[in-house]
Amino acid sequence: MVKSLPKRAQVNEKETWNLQNLFADEEAYNKAIQAVQDEAASLETTYKGTITDAASAISALDVYRKLQENIIPIASYAELAVSVDLTNDEAQMRESRFSSLAAKINSQTAFVMSELSELSEEILQQASELSEEYSVLLKKIIRLKPHQLHPEVEKSLAALSSTFQAPYSLYNTTKLADIAFPNFTVDGKSYPLSYVSFEGAWESEPDTAKRRAAFQTFSNKLKEYQHTTAKTYDMHVQTEKTLADLRGYDSVLDYLLMEQDAERTMYDRQIDVIMEDLAPHMRRYAKLLQKIYKLDEMTFADLKVPVDPLFEPSITIEESKKYMDDALGIMGEDYLDMVNRAYSERWIDFAQNEGKSTGAFCASPYGSGSFILISWTGSMEDVFVLAHELGHAGHFYHANHAQNIFNSESSLYFIEAPSTMNEMLMANHLLKSSDDPKFKRWVLSSIVSRTYYHNFVTHLLEAAFQRTVYEHVDAGGNVNATLLNDMKRKVLEQFWGDSITLNGGAELTWMRQPHYYMGLYPYTYSAGLTISTEVAKRILNEGKPAVEEWLQVLRAGGSKTPKELAKMAGIDITTEKPLRDTIAYIGSLIDQIEQLTAEIESQ
Template sequence: MAEIKLVPRSEVDPSITWDMTLLYPSDEAFYAELDKLKKEMKAFKEKYENQLGDLEVLDEAIRKYEAIELAVYRASHYAELPMTVDRLNPKVVENATAFEAVSVSYAENMSFVMTELISLDEAFLNQFVAEKRPDLAYFVEKVIRQKKHTLSKDAEQVLSNLSSLPSFYQLYEVTKHEDMQFESFEANGKTLENSFVLYENLHEMDPDKEVRRAAAKSFYKTLNAYKNTVANEYISQLKKEKMMATMRGYDSVIDYLLDEQDGDRELYDRQIRMLMTDLAPHMQRYIKLLAKEHGISDMQFMDAKINLDPEFEVDMTIEESREYLKKALGILGEDYKAMIDESYDKRWTDFPQNIGKSTGGFCATVPNVAGFILLSWTGKMNEVFVLAHELGHAYHFMSTGKHQSILNNECSLYFVEAPSTCNEVIVSNYLLKTSTDARFKRWVISNMISRTYFHNMVTHYMEAVYQDRIYKMIDNNEMLNADVLSNVKKEVMQEFFGDSLVVNEGAELTWMRQPHYYMG
């Protein structure tokens, strides 16, 4: 596998980075918008606080509220997205810090809206939907459902003000991307660099066992040095969620978090059980097949991400990926193909690998603007699957923005991965149907298992099993520290993989790699 050296953000090709001018033409325009927003939010509170019990006033206030919400959403992405790709840049940090003042103003001036809506009579809220805003039926339904879990207006104001403080997720990101420094490592007579991005995007999948295992040793050595810091960040997040669940009258943290996602506890518990009983055996068979094909007699967790056929790789340029995606996803319609073209032409995707960039991939969609996609391009065909996945999110939320109010923008996490995972399957089916090369087809099927299935099903479900156990410990007021978190993680991994692999030293620190843990 070719060596990739991370470069400073200033050295990457700007043509393959995000075009932030889609949001604002300049930093000056962004700062002008921040000043405008602070004034608008203050005026909004002065005009509408304690006035929402009138149908006409409520209709007017909600429309203004939507406009402010959309503007804040836009500004937040201009401030926060560059932090995910260039967090060592002082100007980027300055812009993000400037937006924090808007967050404080929002908490001070806008939080009364939800508190007052929840205090209104249910019949009045239903009348508002019927006579003024039928499109907000889902939003109002959620408002009504929160009535029994809402605190006093003063208490809600305090909680809103506290929410503007830096989150434990932000602290985790600083630790992960600014403080952690990974040692280079020796393999096959060469010295190779290591980092969070390089390990998760390159070294972990390297077909050369010596490279893969030396990289893992370097990677987990650094994680171990920061395990107590990250444990305190994570445990603080857990305690915050426990506090909120108790204050709002939920039976458990899990019930509190599921309610936010329109989740059913019975369904949730069944899924947790099924992972270990129904999905684990299939993954164990696959791991044993990997070990056999690669001739690995001591298969370990750090070997689990390798390809079935290590000598078969398909190189891919960024422009070639566009054509593959249009052909594969064209089955979804002309508007879908048009969105794909727009994503390339208008630079929705940030492709480079550089110092200070976040790991993994995501899509952050600003309604009626763009679906900003983050990934680290490796020049291989598997990136087509990543792009297909993130474009699924983009189309979903761009469509939502076109047809729904910003107040209906969020969806349950139970659903959110469906359009994206579906896209990966569509691309796989297209590649299988249009190729006669048996080895290529084998690669596609292997990719579906090792990436689409392993990541979207196995990895996330294993995270759920782990979190389920940790949340129950929090509910039972059991002691948590870095070693406890690691021991629980190791137990889950050993139960799931069985005798198909050994959970190598350091793999129990995998809980330190998951930003999702800070999002409930």
């Protein structure tokens, strides 16, 4: 039963994460802030204007690296506290103060990258040979040299960093603090509605009347904020366009892809092939759901229903631990120890409360354990989501131990591979646990409706929409609510065709995702899952040798390019084959669901 959300102060502390893993108290946090201010001032006084050769470059980077290591836990402490309760004024003010401080420090220390960029490629190569731990960073500096601006301009841009982040902060404030959803009514009975309850329960509610009423009430409230949200998004994309132009890129897309070390062909392939080749499979899946639920009309509001709600177990937080142990045990003792620590040391924020960020994420501050946000509703979807986020935690657990701070984070193109890998391992574990046709159909449908729908449909349609927006902005345009709604509607129509009817409000789904404020993030979910699908097959067939190769990939962090990381795992992403093989695999899953449904219905 969906209930109204409590205040943050009312939730069980055991279901919250422990930020004391970062700082014992506010006094320790404030001391750390003062320390990094002193470090930044010392760095500027000592090294500004002195980085002229390989030796001075390495010396400055040693100090700069230490500063970055000390800033990260401060940033995490401020940002994580807000993410679980945006209505907390104290937490909001703390984050705002840190944002201003970070902008000041960024401006103070911008000279480091500017002076390194002004060195010749020969000197940068010498520095790389002098200290191998900085070789990846120095190669990146060489790659970005053509787009580096005058040092004073870079300093000014760094000083404006908090201003550049303002649209995202405004988006979150509107979404999590200002929008209050009313109850909806079905057959005279009133039901509570919130972001968490809609996305975690009502969106997949088996009762059609309740599901559609929740969707309509949810959409009607979103619509009231469409103009504010659209203006916020326009400010963000116009900022990106300005920065792309200033740095001499041909387009915003080129600017954002450069940061990922990914090529435009890789980006376009992911969107174009899925839009064309996956669509027929998902339309077939939609028709199957319509048949199972005996719906006269299949609408957008019906796409998230489970194939068999009777096989939807209610899972407690404690029970979820056994699922993780059983499914992820193949990754080895060290990995499983990390998973157990996530539970015992309160890395995970399970609570549902007012003002909490929607969805789920994993933050892994360098030098610390991870922090996983999820709003636990007790569904199998939560189990898959938690496995996903623990995949991020496992990735950074290994990378942070093996790499320095500059090499620890892999390209955004690859970032979702370790997380979706855990979803595949969970699915494979469940498939092996029973031969019962209904159970097998439930597991297969969970893989399609959760893992693949989320990463290959929801986020991919975001990516197709996002590309349309950037192409419009690159042509000199601005966006507003009417235009964004039209763009989103056309993407949905292209993918789903006549297999569904688009309810009024389907076009507003662009308002629900924060990923549009994170660069070209949406398409990377399908890119990562393409890699993890192929690697999961290897692990299933080869066992321990494939697992060890995958762990080596995790340890590599950001020391390799996306292509190199995939190659280490035995996958060639320079071709379409892995993507087309993954789409064919999704089609085969739907084939099996159809066959099992026919078998079950004939009994």
